[in-house]
Every structure is written in structure tokens, then in C-alpha cells.
Amino acid sequence: MADVAQLAGVSSQTVSRVSNGFPGVTEDTRRQVLAAMRELGYRPNSAARALRRGEFRTLGVITFSLSTMGNIRTLEAIATSAAQHGYAVTLLPVAVPTQDEVNGAFSRLGELAVDAVIVIMEIHLLDAATVSLPPGVQVVVADSDAGDRYTVVDTDQAGGARDAVRHLLDLGHDTVWHLAGPEGSFAAQRRANAWHATLTEAGRTPPPPVRGDWSAESGYRAGLRLADEPDCTAVFAANDQMALGLLRALHERGRRVPDDISVVGFDDIPESASFLPPLTTIHQDFAEVGRLCVEGVLSKMRQDGTEHGTTLVPTRLVRRASTGAPGSSR
Amino acid sequence: MADVAQLAGVSSQTVSRVSNGFPGVTEDTRRQVLAAMRELGYRPNSAARALRRGEFRTLGVITFSLSTMGNIRTLEAIATSAAQHGYAVTLLPVAVPTQDEVNGAFSRLGELAVDAVIVIMEIHLLDAATVSLPPGVQVVVADSDAGDRYTVVDTDQAGGARDAVRHLLDLGHDTVWHLAGPEGSFAAQRRANAWHATLTEAGRTPPPPVRGDWSAESGYRAGLRLADEPDCTAVFAANDQMALGLLRALHERGRRVPDDISVVGFDDIPESASFLPPLTTIHQDFAEVGRLCVEGVLSKMRQDGTEHGTTLVPTRLVRRASTGAPGSSR
DNA sequence: CCAGTGGATGTTTACGTAAACATTGCCTAG
DNA sequence: CTAGGCAATGTTTACGTAAACATCCACTGG
Known part of the structure; x- marks a missing residue:
């Protein structure tokens, strides 16, 4: 900084002022200082800055x-x-x-x-x-x-889950099954709670939730079980990856989506628009x-x-x- | 630091020595300093450290x-x-x-x-x-x-691609098709180059490569094309996601994997073990x-x-x- | 018994910056 | 014409740390 000051013919304090964009520096002076900075390749030392500024x-x-x-x-x-x-x-x-x-x-x-x-x-x-x-x-x-x-x-995990369930109920489904996330996760828990509460408020009977671990593989296993439930027409999966596995299982079992079973996911990962069929899901604004x-x-x-x-x-x-x-x- | 020094009854330099684990400090002194640090909740100031140490x-x-x-x-x-x-x-x-x-x-x-x-x-x-x-x-x-x-x-992009192609040739396939990544990517380019070179070295004729953009969706589109190639029995996809789309397309067209067509991916993403069927792929050690x-x-x-x-x-x-x-x- | 030696600790200083205060010089109002 | 004010710039100082150097003291060997 001292070098810059000397080259520009000013004091180091003026260099500091320019470097921090403070007012009270003539346009002429500023230009000279900037030129000197460029010539010397000056970079403020952030350690000293941090020390001084706290x-x-x-x-x-x-x-x-x-x-x-x-x-x-x-x-x-x-x-x-x-x-x-x-x-x-x-x-x-x-x-x-x-x-x-x-x-x-x-x-x-x-x-x-x-x-x-x-x-x-x-x-x-x-x-x-x-x-x-x-x-x-x-x-x-x-x-x-x-x-x-x-x-x-x-x-808003709860709000998202509520929207997912309501969307399915609005379409005319009697109730909505839930493919939940792992027990240890609070996000999973809140989504499951909101699913349960929304159904109860609407006077529906919540079916027993099926638990996965967020992975597509666990969604696939859960899907094989859900495919055998004759009165299951709508599933809310706690995330898109499990929904992916679910879709595959349903396809294997000959249950058509959405004709036989509707599926909603959660997250809106980029791939979900390319699923078979493209997945209705809850978009999170990360x-x-x-x-x-x-x-x-x-x-x-x-x-x-x-x-x-x-x-x-x-x-x-x-x-x-x-x-x-x-x-x-x- | 000065406070710690005072409380421990030593100089600040000794505190510095303790804090940096330097030798030449009595065990007794060290303990006292550490106690004082704890009591005062002392945390070295990293700005000052950086300034001093450069x-x-x-x-x-x-x-x-x-x-x-x-x-x-x-x-x-x-x-x-x-x-x-x-x-x-x-x-x-x-x-x-x-x-x-x-x-x-x-x-x-x-x-x-x-x-x-x-x-x-x-x-x-x-x-x-x-x-x-x-x-x-x-x-x-x-x-x-x-x-x-x-x-x-x-x-080692080239090595991985070579292994993928050789694996398929070793299984008895006449040649290997390539589902390449986007043109702008050097990684895609190197994988494609290695695929081409490996086939040529083995005296095979490389089929025209099909290009995707890394996405599962693009893999699906490419897969629809490849499914119609009667003599295509082996595909090397430049990444796992395109391989996923490819698998879906082949399944839709009734081409069985691996019975009719073998597929190798690249990356070994966590989901690839859960694909249908589980994907042979090139693992990258990130x-x-x-x-x-x-x-x-x-x-x-x-x-x-x-x-x-x-x-x-x-x-x-x-x-x-x-x-x-x-x-x-x- | 004392010079010499080396380990433990203390003192001084500088790192690069920006806040606080000091100075300069020009302009304006009375 | 001059005091007062203000904008532009300069000077001093401290931020917390650790290297370099200085000091102290206990112990050893002749």
C-alpha cells in the first residue's frame, strides 16, 4: 500500500480511501491512485483488513x-x-x-x-x-x-405435504397413502404429520404409512407392497427418488400411473420431469x-x-x- | 492473549508458544496457560495470525x-x-x-x-x-x-472408457455403440475418443456415435433410436444418467437388457445399483x-x-x- | 568454585490496514 | 479584508500475533 501511495504521490490513507470507495477524494487523485494500483498489481491484504476492521x-x-x-x-x-x-x-x-x-x-x-x-x-x-x-x-x-x-x-414442509394431499383429494381420491422418509429425519416426520393431519381434517381415514429411507431402491420395495393394495389409488411419496422407485414397481406390477394409481413426489429434482410418467411433485425453493x-x-x-x-x-x-x-x- | 498471559502469570509469547504447540515450554506452564485459555474462553484471532504468518x-x-x-x-x-x-x-x-x-x-x-x-x-x-x-x-x-x-x-477418462469397451468386447460382442456426452465437454470428448480408439485397435468398426447432453431424458431419446438398430448388442453410455434413460427406452421397445443389448455406464452414481437391471458402470474415485x-x-x-x-x-x-x-x- | 552451556521464558518489533485526529488551503459571508 | 468553515489530504496509532532477539537461571565439568 505504501508503494502505491508513493507512486501515486499521495499518502497511504488516501490509497485506503480509494480502495474502500470512500467519498472525499478528488476524481483526479482517485484516478492516479487506481493507475498506481494497477501498475503495481496491488491487492489489499485481507488479513490486515480483517484485523483492522474486526x-x-x-x-x-x-x-x-x-x-x-x-x-x-x-x-x-x-x-x-x-x-x-x-x-x-x-x-x-x-x-x-x-x-x-x-x-x-x-x-x-x-x-x-x-x-x-x-x-x-x-x-x-x-x-x-x-x-x-x-x-x-x-x-x-x-x-x-x-x-x-x-x-x-x-x-414449509407441512404446507407442501398438505398441498400434495389436497391435490389428490381434490382429484376425487378417497384417501391418500404415504410413502414416508426415514424415522430419524424431522423433515420426513413433518411431512408425514401434515399428511396425516390433512387427511383427518378432511374426514378421511389415513392408511398405514409405508416407510422408506429416501433412496429409489427403498421406494421400489415399498412400491411392490403398495401395488398389492387393491384400494390404493393415490400415493404421496416423501421425496422424488422414492417416487421414482415407486413408479418402477407399479409399472412392473402392471398398475398404470395415473390411470390406476396417482403419485405425487416432493423436492422437484431436475430428473422428475423426465420420469415415466413425468412426476407431479412439490417444488422446494432452495x-x-x-x-x-x-x-x-x-x-x-x-x-x-x-x-x-x-x-x-x-x-x-x-x-x-x-x-x-x-x-x-x- | 494478553489477558490469558496475565491470568496465567506468563508473557504473551509463552501463550503464543502454547497455542501453537511449540516445544520448550514446561509441562507445568503449559497446563496453567491452557487453564487460563479455557477460563477466559480465549480463541486465537485468525486475522492477526494470518497477518503475522503471511x-x-x-x-x-x-x-x-x-x-x-x-x-x-x-x-x-x-x-x-x-x-x-x-x-x-x-x-x-x-x-x-x-x-x-x-x-x-x-x-x-x-x-x-x-x-x-x-x-x-x-x-x-x-x-x-x-x-x-x-x-x-x-x-x-x-x-x-x-x-x-x-x-x-x-x-483417467480414457482408461475408464477403454475398460468399458474391452469388457463388452471380451463378452463376445462384435462391436460397441457409444452414447456420447455433449460436444462442448472435454470429458465427453475424451471418453468418445478412447471408445473409438479401443474399437479400432481391436480391429472393429466403430458405429456412428449417438450424442446426448448428459441428461436421462437425452439418453431416453437416444435409446429409442438405438433400439431400432438391429445389430446393436452393446452400448457404452458416457454417463449413468443417460444410461438410465437408455434402459427405459430399451425396455419400452421390448429390447431386453442384457439378453438383447448390454449396457455400460460411467460414473457409478449411487442410484445405478438400483437401476433395472443394475448397471455395469465405470466407477470414478472423486x-x-x-x-x-x-x-x-x-x-x-x-x-x-x-x-x-x-x-x-x-x-x-x-x-x-x-x-x-x-x-x-x- | 566459577565459567560455560543450554533450556525456559520475557521483550521488542513488524506484519498491512483504517479509524481518529491533524493539517492544509480555498472559498464565502460579514 | 479577514474570520470561519469545509473539503481534501496527511499523520499517528492500534488491531492480535509470532519471529527474532534478549535475558535469566540451573546445572555441568574442569
Whole structure:
């Protein structure tokens, strides 16, 4: 910086002002400084900057090994949104979702050059962590709502599930079967709860739910069972991949979709439009979730806010060919 | 740090020594300092550290919007491996693969707290960038080999394709058709080249390749065409998703796999084991690619090495039910 | 018994930046 | 014509750490 100042014939403070876009610098001076910067290839030293400013302009993101497409898309949106606000994103990988690993990530976090943290994981692991987070603000995108203790941004799982069930009921189906996600997942649990509640509210009897583990393979196995249920005309699968397996099983068993059985998925993964038939599903707006995480965490940093809350991102029913009225043997 | 020093009754330098695990500190003193650190909740300031040490202990990763599973898995491996070496990972998202975006990422990079950069993208965008990278070492995982100008780590695309073709020839097929990836991709190009070369070396006539765009949908369309080729008994698809679409098309047309047609994919995505039938495919070791990227970049930093080279990560043929001898009407 | 040696610890300093305060010089109002 | 004000720029200082150097002290060997 001193070199630039000398070359431009100004003080280093003026260089600093130019570099940070402060007002009160003549246009002439600014140009000279910029020219000198270019000539010397000057790059501000971000370590010194951070030291002086007391902030890193960096957000940390803790997430499980980028396993699910949802997490990945959210992370991507976080990175993009953070960049727009002039923030970088540092990744804190947690290899396996064990308590030890989470604790390890949290303690590493203490030494990390990070102003705030966004946690993408189920909240019970956060709660059970023995290592506390350093006093940096945090937003949690969790498969749970804990708006009383953390600031939460999440997809409106319940609303999406409700829309899926209502869509099928509106088409004339008597009831809706559910291909649920694994027991440990709060997202799966909330989708299942909303499915159950919506049916009950509509005066229908919920059939026993079938459980999968999110994988297409588990959906296939569940599908073989559902294909044998004579009065099953509509299924709400807790995610698109299980719906894929379900479709294959139904096809194998000669149950036509949607003529014999209607299927709705959840997530709207890119492939779902190419399923056979194209899948009606609940679209999740991961980009919006990521954006809100970043804005939430930044506003908390500014206001030093302590009150928490939950922001739900609405879903959208994407209607494709896998759903229709019952018994429509067109 | 000064507070800790005072509480422990030592100088701040001793605190520094303890905090960095330097020798020459009595066990007694060390314990006292550690106790004081705990009591005060001391966390070393990484900005000051970086300023003093002249390095950030952070790697930057430039990649396209985490679109493909391969990139994601590689990124994950990079993050994990970096963490093991005491390095953090900062993400530089490039929203769309245009030259402008890449230039933007590079210039942002200049101000970023990063010691080195790992670039996960096709090398021609790197070459065409008008903004040059600051003098930090770089490893490029590209859909191309450019070991003369950059240090490259990549999957052995050619070897994998060769194995796929040979596997089919060994089973007794006269020749192997190819469902290729999009023209713009060097990975697709190299797989196609190796397919062609392997057939030619074996004295076979390569049929005209069919092109897809990596998507299952494009594989399906290509599959409808291939199903009508009477002498097509073996297909090598350039990725698993296109193979999925291909399988569906063949099934629709009543061509049995593997009895009538054998299919080999590339990538070994998790779902491929659950395809109908389970897909024989070429497994890519993304974790190894990521690990080698990190180690490569770190060793270059240490040695200040300037010579480049290409490290190829071997693939592995995963044999499943989608391949068999031709005309095996078992 | 003392010089010499080496391990443990303390003191000084600089890393690059930006906030706070100081200075300069020009313009305007009385 | 001059005091006052303000915009543009310069000077000083501190941010938290760790390298380099300085000091202290206990122990060893002659």
C-alpha cells in the first residue's frame, strides 16, 4: 500500500480511501491512485483488513457431507447470495453426522476466520453438541423448527405435504397413502404429520404409512407392497427418488400411473420431469432458503438481534402427468 | 492473549508458544496457560495470525454452480482433505460458465483470504480468462489435460472408457455403440475418443456415435433410436444418467437388457445399483481426486514448484447385471 | 568454585490496514 | 479584508500475533 501511495504521490490513507470507495477524494487523485494500483498489481491484504476492521466478511457453513441434493442447492444459493453481499463462504465439512464430528466442527470454528455461521442440519445434533458455538450469530436450516432458540429458515414442509394431499383429494381420491422418509429425519416426520393431519381434517381415514429411507431402491420395495393394495389409488411419496422407485414397481406390477394409481413426489429434482410418467411433485425453493439464510444472518449481525424466529419458504405444487382422477381408464 | 498471559502469570509469547504447540515450554506452564485459555474462553484471532504468518491456511475452490454430482463429490473430498491438513476451504461460486463470470471470480479472488486455488472446471475457460490469477499456486481439475501449463488432477477418462469397451468386447460382442456426452465437454470428448480408439485397435468398426447432453431424458431419446438398430448388442453410455434413460427406452421397445443389448455406464452414481437391471458402470474415485488436489496444491506451496504435470486417478469397472454375452436368451 | 552451556521464558518489533485526529488551503459571508 | 468553515489530504496509532532477539537461571565439568 505504501508503494502505491508513493507512486501515486499521495499518502497511504488516501490509497485506503480509494480502495474502500470512500467519498472525499478528488476524481483526479482517485484516478492516479487506481493507475498506481494497477501498475503495481496491488491487492489489499485481507488479513490486515480483517484485523483492522474486526470482521472477516466471511460466513461459515456447517453441513453434512453434501449428501442430499437439497443441502447442495442451499449451499450454492448461500454462496451466491453471500458473494452479492461482499461475503465469502467457508465450508466446514462434517464427514458423518455423529455428535463427535459436530463437536469437532464447532471447535474448529472457534479458530476460523468467520463472522457468522449457517448450520444446515437437523437441530437435535446442534442441541446435543457439548461444544458451544463462539458468540457469533447463527442461522439454522434444520429439519426441525426451533425458532425459540435459533433463527430458523426452512422450507414449509407441512404446507407442501398438505398441498400434495389436497391435490389428490381434490382429484376425487378417497384417501391418500404415504410413502414416508426415514424415522430419524424431522423433515420426513413433518411431512408425514401434515399428511396425516390433512387427511383427518378432511374426514378421511389415513392408511398405514409405508416407510422408506429416501433412496429409489427403498421406494421400489415399498412400491411392490403398495401395488398389492387393491384400494390404493393415490400415493404421496416423501421425496422424488422414492417416487421414482415407486413408479418402477407399479409399472412392473402392471398398475398404470395415473390411470390406476396417482403419485405425487416432493423436492422437484431436475430428473422428475423426465420420469415415466413425468412426476407431479412439490417444488422446494432452495435458492430462496439460501438467500434468506444469508440475509437473516447479516441482519442479525448488524442489529445484534437476539430474538429468534422461523421463516418458512413456501413450496409450489408442480402438476405433471403422474396424477389424475381415480379410475380414469382413458 | 494478553489477558490469558496475565491470568496465567506468563508473557504473551509463552501463550503464543502454547497455542501453537511449540516445544520448550514446561509441562507445568503449559497446563496453567491452557487453564487460563479455557477460563477466559480465549480463541486465537485468525486475522492477526494470518497477518503475522503471511498465510491464511485457506484454500479457495472455484467451481461451477455445483451442478454435477462429480464436482460436488470432489468438492466434498477437497474440504475434508483440507481440514485434515489444517486448512479451511473457501467457496468461489461461478453462477454460469461464461467468461465474464469466470473473470469476475478471478478478480474477487485477489482480495480473498486464500493461499492457493483449486479450479474445478474445463480448462478452456481458464485459458480464455482475461483476468489473471494472482501468483498463488493452482491445481486444475479440468475436463482436459493441460499438464504443460497447469498441475492437473483428473479421473483417467480414457482408461475408464477403454475398460468399458474391452469388457463388452471380451463378452463376445462384435462391436460397441457409444452414447456420447455433449460436444462442448472435454470429458465427453475424451471418453468418445478412447471408445473409438479401443474399437479400432481391436480391429472393429466403430458405429456412428449417438450424442446426448448428459441428461436421462437425452439418453431416453437416444435409446429409442438405438433400439431400432438391429445389430446393436452393446452400448457404452458416457454417463449413468443417460444410461438410465437408455434402459427405459430399451425396455419400452421390448429390447431386453442384457439378453438383447448390454449396457455400460460411467460414473457409478449411487442410484445405478438400483437401476433395472443394475448397471455395469465405470466407477470414478472423486474422493481420491479431491485428496490429490489438496496434496498437490499444498506440496506446490511448500516447494514453490513450477513444473506441472497431470495425475490421473484410475477408474474401476463395476460389473453388475446390465452386461452379458450377446444373444444370451437365458 | 566459577565459567560455560543450554533450556525456559520475557521483550521488542513488524506484519498491512483504517479509524481518529491533524493539517492544509480555498472559498464565502460579514 | 479577514474570520470561519469545509473539503481534501496527511499523520499517528492500534488491531492480535509470532519471529527474532534478549535475558535469566540451573546445572555441568574442569
